[in-house]
Amino acid sequence: MSDNSLEKNQRPSFGRFDPPRRILLGPGPSPVDDRVLNAMTAPVLGHLDPIFLQCMDDIQSMLRYVFETENRVTFPVSGTGSAGMEAAIVNSIEPGDDVVVCVIGVFGERMVEIVERAGGRPVTVRSEWGEPVDPNRIEDALKSCKARALVLVHAETSTGVLQKLDGLADLAHSRDALLVVDAVASLGGIPVGVDRNHIDVCYSGSQKCLSAPPGLAPITFSERAVSRLRSRKTKVQSWYLDASMVEKYWGAERTYHHTAPISSNYALREALRLVCEDGLQARWQRHELNHQALVAGLEAMGIQMLVAPENRANCVNAVCVPDGVDDALVRSRLLEKTSIDIAGGLGRLKGRIWRIGLMGSGSTRENVLLLIQGLHEAIAEQGHQLPNGFQAAEAIYEAHSAVTA
């Protein structure tokens, strides 16, 4: 081996990476508590070490609590939220299956794409962006085909819309279709209620309202979904995401499938501990309160929300960029001056909205007030003098304190 040229000339030499601390108020990743970051400094164990197996059991137990389910098959997929989406779909459908897909934004479109790549035939029900899909149209779509699954996004981070889950399981199950729900943005911030809502496959991401680093996608399968999986005629097209195999590692068999991302699971365990310490109800209430304060502040500034009040996902706020204001410039000034990171619009909403996430550890009174102040200043810099929304936001917190005192 004589590649000295490689050794001498091409060996890269980078310094230590020392990123600044941002206040992550985009649509994810959300801010990660230091307890969660520090959990990753624990020594790496082997993926079959009895002590790691205990860590897995703890994670599953806490995931069942957060999903509000007793589903046995509940585990984190070893990939990001999009891997969770792909896992949910490829484990639910077979080539040739009709699949009703509700599309209320970019992530619904992604579902259509994945259904097609899995050989399914998507029957789409699309809303105007900024609105949910009318359940009557879902029923019509289910009746128009032999749907094997109804798949939809609960809280669509591209539009800030919440698709309500009430009654959808009845619609799906009456046609023998599985109900598959993307709870990437909502789980841990907005009630999902897997068992209450009779969801068959539900997945999330570690980096939204659970506030762990991105890289894992919690998923859960009802008995109906498991029995569908067992009676498939074809193998799941993805070996990596095949739940019938992965569940044997997370279940009693402990059969090796792939090496679990050990440190990421340590982080998820600690993030779930924080959720359990909060309690789900308190966490949901916190997300709703901070959302209300944000909206009050923005509206007092004369800034409009994209979505009607009854359809808003409180963890992702789609905020209309005021006329004449430079979307990207406001975002970059916010980041420079206040370290607050918010996002622009995706797809057809690019340049038209800001996406402000109040998720998990990021959903705090302090962040809401900082953001309203920062946004006001960044817009003022562009010569637009809006009213200050600070007091309107404060008033929401004061009213809440009065009620709960």
Add this chain to the structure above:
Amino acid sequence: MSDNSLEKNQRPSFGRFDPPRRILLGPGPSPVDDRVLNAMTAPVLGHLDPIFLQCMDDIQSMLRYVFETENRVTFPVSGTGSAGMEAAIVNSIEPGDDVVVCVIGVFGERMVEIVERAGGRPVTVRSEWGEPVDPNRIEDALKSCKARALVLVHAETSTGVLQKLDGLADLAHSRDALLVVDAVASLGGIPVGVDRNHIDVCYSGSQKCLSAPPGLAPITFSERAVSRLRSRKTKVQSWYLDASMVEKYWGAERTYHHTAPISSNYALREALRLVCEDGLQARWQRHELNHQALVAGLEAMGIQMLVAPENRANCVNAVCVPDGVDDALVRSRLLEKTSIDIAGGLGRLKGRIWRIGLMGSGSTRENVLLLIQGLHEAIAEQGHQLPNGFQAAEAIYEAHSAVTA
């Protein structure tokens, strides 16, 4: 929302997770340096934050060094090594393609499985377990079909066999097949030489000789592989692993695809810095030296290696369990008494071999000597008095010092 029963009775309450420090000498994950663990405590950035984009560039630059390639399309897949395997295969073949698969152990069998699930037609070339495949048989297989790809494992962790890469690209390319190489266990420990060996698609795992935590799978695509990808008739079946989309996030376009696992990438960056500080050649030599010392020690104890010397992958040692010795008991005693974690055999080698990994940060003189001592004691506990291999291992290090002094 009135699920007080859930709140009061079912809210889990777990303590802090505090795992012990193991000496990971199995086939991966390998020991992770504290510098790498601490890198994960850096604040999480957004996946489009300019500072994270710089981190991505650094990673790509160091991955090119480690892969020994100038391939533009080089990035870590957001999943473990098995996700890397699936990414390599689904991006290289289309339904109906003939694919020659060399099978020298469990991971070759996994490749067959993934080729089938991707709609390919595997033409398998199998060796006796413990041996590599004869290149003449690979040539025959390529001639027997219209192979679009030749896929194989470089260092097979289930058997400890190294499949040499010399000449394989010529065989593949003369039949217009891509050469796809699994370097999960070898990259960073054994020369892979992507450009020198004209490999078209090569992938690895973060948790072997690179000694980062499991969860990422570095992959690289030659121009030939990229042009194959561009001229596909069908879409890549996995949306999540579609390299034609992921490369637009890692490349100049910076188009959002999925949220990168931020903290895992911080860890990979720091692990790659350690590789660059070592230098590839020094690292390869270290892996070889510690392997030689281990083998000398084991052979002095009268313990046999499964694989002939010329076919051994130095990072994963397949060690025959001596007659009458209880495989599992030795492993559990080693873990209890010395914190050393080694693995048993997989598949048909279960109970017949131990798998001893000397990978990345784990490949040290101290670990080799600890292991030989510990193995000797654990076997003695079962009433088998073997000679001590300590001095034979020491002798290898002394001879090496004499040469390099």
